[in-house]
Each structure stands twice: as C-alpha cells, then as structure tokens.
Amino acid sequence: MNPNDPQQQPDFLTEMRQDLSDWRQWLARAVVLVYAVTAGLAVVAFTWLSEHALAGFDLLRHWQPLAPLVWTPAWTAGMAWLTLRWFPGASGSGIPQVMSALNTGLAPEQRSRFVSLRLSAAKLLMTAGGLLGGLAIGREGPSVQIAAGIMHDARRWLPARSAINEHGLLVAGGAAGIAAAFNAPLAGVMFAIEELTNRIEQRSSGLVIGAIVLAGLMAVAVFGNASYFGVIRVSALDCGFLLPGLLVIVACGLLGGGFARLLHASIVGGRDRFSALRARHPVRFAAACGLAIALLGLASGGTTFGSGYDTTRSLVEGQSSTPLLYVTLRIVATWLAVWSGVPGGIFAPSLAIGAGLGHDIALLTHMTGSTPLIALGMAGFLAAVTQAPMTSFIIVMEMVDGHQMVLSLMAAALGASLISRWICVPLYGALSRAQLQKLQTHAP
Structure with missing residues (x-):
C-alpha cells in the first residue's frame, strides 16, 4: 500500500x-x-x-x-x-x-x-x-x-x-x-x-x-463499578443557580491558584528563613509540620486528618456539614503535609477543599440543595490547582456519576483554571523543571 x-x-x-x-x-x-x-x-x-x-x-x-x-x-x-x-x-x-x-x-x-x-x-x-x-x-x-x-x-x-x-x-x-x-x-x-x-x-x-x-x-x-462519591441527583438548574455557580468558579480559581503558588514556593524553596530552616534541619522541620497538622486536626474535630474522602462523600450525599473554617484548615493542613517532604499527593485534598468551598457558598447564598455547587467546587478547585481542566472535570464527573452536569462541570473547570493561570504557572510542570534543574546542577 x-x-x-x-x-x-x-x-x-x-x-x-x-x-x-x-x-x-x-x-x-x-x-x-x-x-x-x-x-x-x-x-x-x-x-x-x-x-x-x-x-x-x-x-x-x-x-x-x-x-x-x-x-x-x-x-x-x-x-x-x-x-x-x-x-x-x-x-x-x-x-x-x-x-x-x-x-x-x-x-x-x-x-x-x-x-x-x-x-x-x-x-x-x-x-x-x-x-x-x-x-x-x-x-x-x-x-x-x-x-x-x-x-x-x-x-x-x-x-x-x-x-x-x-x-x-x-x-x-x-x-x-x-x-x-x-x-x-x-x-x-x-x-x-x-x-x-x-x-x-x-x-x-x-x-x-x-x-x-x-x-x-x-x-x-x-x-466494582460504583462511583467513589455516590450518584448526585440534580433537578433542572434554573437562573438562580447562575450567581452561586459563578461565585464558586471565581473562588476556586483564586484560592486554587494561590494554593498552587504557595505549594510551588514551599517545595522549590527560596531565601526566606523557613526555607533555610527546612534545608538545614529537614527532619526537625517535618516534625514541626506534623505537630501543626495534629493541632489543626484537633481544632477541626478530626476532619482535616487524612485525604478527606469521608468528608467529601458526606457532603456530596448531603449527610453532613463542615465545621467552621474547614476550607482554611484543610488548605493549611495539606500545605504543611506537602512542605514536610513526605510522599503524598494533593488530588484528594483538593477535591475535599473544593467540596467544602461549594458547600460554604451554598450556605452563603441560601441556595437550597448544595450538591450541584459542591460538585462544581470539586471540579473547579482541582482544575485551578493542577491547571488540567479537562482531566479535572472528567474525574469529578466519573466519581459522582454527574453526567447531568457535564456542561456545568466543564465550565467550572475551564473558568477556574483560567483564573488560576493569572496567578501561578502550572504546578506540576514547574516542579518538574525544578527537579531537572537540580539534577543538572548536581551532575558531575
């Protein structure tokens, strides 16, 4: 041929x-x-x-x-x-x-x-x-x-x-x-x-x-073929969903972009006192991070310990609410865990933060039925942190069986990712470049 x-x-x-x-x-x-x-x-x-x-x-x-x-x-x-x-x-x-x-x-x-x-x-x-x-x-x-x-x-x-x-x-x-x-x-x-x-x-x-x-x-x-966070049941979304949804997207973009920028600065390090302390005494620094995480966990009633799957699932299913300042405490706890240098990812914590953010905005706007905003928050915050909007929206759609919200989830991921790009460079790519640069610096 x-x-x-x-x-x-x-x-x-x-x-x-x-x-x-x-x-x-x-x-x-x-x-x-x-x-x-x-x-x-x-x-x-x-x-x-x-x-x-x-x-x-x-x-x-x-x-x-x-x-x-x-x-x-x-x-x-x-x-x-x-x-x-x-x-x-x-x-x-x-x-x-x-x-x-x-x-x-x-x-x-x-x-x-x-x-x-x-x-x-x-x-x-x-x-x-x-x-x-x-x-x-x-x-x-x-x-x-x-x-x-x-x-x-x-x-x-x-x-x-x-x-x-x-x-x-x-x-x-x-x-x-x-x-x-x-x-x-x-x-x-x-x-x-x-x-x-x-x-x-x-x-x-x-x-x-x-x-x-x-x-x-x-x-x-x-x-099994079950969704991680169950199945969300969403009735037809009307115009009353538009303003709360936009608030979720903007909040996820700003907070997620700021969070990604903080993670990048902390992992790569700089000339500040804490970076110097982490470089000189990494094990002691990790212990201090662990103590702070324990204190945050006690202050939040245990909701900031671990990956956050249980809290996220409960929010999606409408079975519970989050404690005061849950989003802030979860962001700080995840940041400290990453900063400590221990192996671990940020996908699940980001989903938990996004779910908490969507729940908070639902309460703030007095919207009945917070599940759609929680799903938007999950997709938006994960997309803002990773700047991978299509992956983020598909992950959330498959994990909550949210095919009824395909366009809404896609819009949330794309919008939050766009705002995040105004604040920080793509996190994983920047960390990869830093690793390669460090490898070349220490090469014989």
Whole structure:
C-alpha cells in the first residue's frame, strides 16, 4: 500500500497477514498488557493499604484523642528521614517525577532517579505510611508514579525495533495510575493527553489506551463499578443557580491558584528563613509540620486528618456539614503535609477543599440543595490547582456519576483554571523543571 496515494485503500488479506506474522509486535503487545494488569493491581493494593492506614489512624484517635499530638509529628519525622536517606525520588506527589522522566535528554541512570520498581514500592508503602500518621495527603498522584515505574520496567522485555518506547510506557503507566486510582479510565486517557504529553504517537496510541483501560478495569474488578462519591441527583438548574455557580468558579480559581503558588514556593524553596530552616534541619522541620497538622486536626474535630474522602462523600450525599473554617484548615493542613517532604499527593485534598468551598457558598447564598455547587467546587478547585481542566472535570464527573452536569462541570473547570493561570504557572510542570534543574546542577 502506498500511503501517499489518497485513493488507495488497504488490502484486507495483505494487511492481516502482515499483522499476524509480526511476532515482535504481538510480543510487545502482550508484554505491555501484562504490565498494565500488574500496574492496575499494584494501585488496587495501594488503595487497600491506604484505606487500612486511614482506619488505623482513626482507631488510634478514638482510643486516645490526644495521641496525634505525639504520634503525628514523630511519624512525620520518621517518614521524612526515610525519604531523604533512602528514597529521595519518592518525595512529594509523583506526577512531577513522571514528567521529568519523560524528558528525552535524560540518561538511563538519571531516569531511574524518578521512576523505577524500587521507587514504586517505596512510594506505595510510604504514602500509606503518611496516611497512617494522619497527614492530609492523597494517593492519586503517587499512583501515577507507582504505575509509571512498573510500566517502565516492561522495556527490558520488549523485542528490538518495537514500536513501543520508554516514552510510551511512561505515558501509559502514569495515565493507568490515574485510571485505577479514581476508577475512571476516561480520566486516565485525558490525563495522558493533557498532562503527560501533548500528543500520543499514532502507531502506539491504541496500545497505550488499551493499557490505561486494562489497568482501570483492575480497579473495577476489585471495587466494582460504583462511583467513589455516590450518584448526585440534580433537578433542572434554573437562573438562580447562575450567581452561586459563578461565585464558586471565581473562588476556586483564586484560592486554587494561590494554593498552587504557595505549594510551588514551599517545595522549590527560596531565601526566606523557613526555607533555610527546612534545608538545614529537614527532619526537625517535618516534625514541626506534623505537630501543626495534629493541632489543626484537633481544632477541626478530626476532619482535616487524612485525604478527606469521608468528608467529601458526606457532603456530596448531603449527610453532613463542615465545621467552621474547614476550607482554611484543610488548605493549611495539606500545605504543611506537602512542605514536610513526605510522599503524598494533593488530588484528594483538593477535591475535599473544593467540596467544602461549594458547600460554604451554598450556605452563603441560601441556595437550597448544595450538591450541584459542591460538585462544581470539586471540579473547579482541582482544575485551578493542577491547571488540567479537562482531566479535572472528567474525574469529578466519573466519581459522582454527574453526567447531568457535564456542561456545568466543564465550565467550572475551564473558568477556574483560567483564573488560576493569572496567578501561578502550572504546578506540576514547574516542579518538574525544578527537579531537572537540580539534577543538572548536581551532575558531575
């Protein structure tokens, strides 16, 4: 077949024989799909371990309500020491590490500082450890690095001249992590396009998407096809929804952009006194962050401990309200957890903050039925922090089964992301560039 001839169509038998006779192509496909299943199961195991870690911390808190004042700072210091001493590449979210590993200028030994089986195992155990300490972190960003490290290992089994390269494996792995973590394969595909790469090569796009979907199906097989936050039931939205909805979008854009800017400044560091203290005494600094998180947790009645899934689900289902200053306390607790240097993500805390913000605006505007504003807040705040609006809107839509609000959620994500871009640069890209710059600075 001549690809330059616009009138020529493929010959069915010829094309089929070529596909079926190319054993290298089929071996590569089998390897990728086997690793996709493994990555999906790893994220499922990570989810199970994280949930038990949260339950363990709740048991400790119910046994002795003041125990977090000792346990959380001591545990945070221990996690920070382990990270610095043995697994520096496992710190933080994990998404910037995968983005850094996608840099084509890295040598293989440099790429292993960002993704590897060793880092995947460390990320899994230490993020769950952070949740056991009550830290306000999520497991979704770490799932990206865990799955990418596993998928990247598949390169050693691929035949020579395979169409699948390291770049494709990392993209598939990172997106598979999102798909399995959120039980949302469509969000994984969009994450691959929006965050990890501007394009997916045509010759491998089908296999990459297949790996993403297969990893997501592992979560469906174990946890079922239920939405994380249930199903929102929204009646027809009238003009009375417009002003509160705009308030949610603007508030999410401003707060989310400011929060992302704060996270960037804290992680990268500067010439201020706290950055110098963190650089000189990182373990003590982590202990101080842990103590502050414990105090915030006690002040909020325990609602700022952990990832915030329970609070978010209760808000979506209309079963509870949040304590006074919940949004502010949750923002500070998440910021301190990230600043401590312990492995952990910000997706779940951002969803919790957005849900609380939507709930507060519903109360402020006396809107009956706060669920639509809560869903808008979740999509808007996550989009403002990550500046990945399409991924954010799809995640929320799939997690609350919010197909009735598709256009509203999309508008919230796009609007909040636009406002956020006036305040800060895209967080994950900036952190990735800082990591690469640090790597070049310390290169021999």
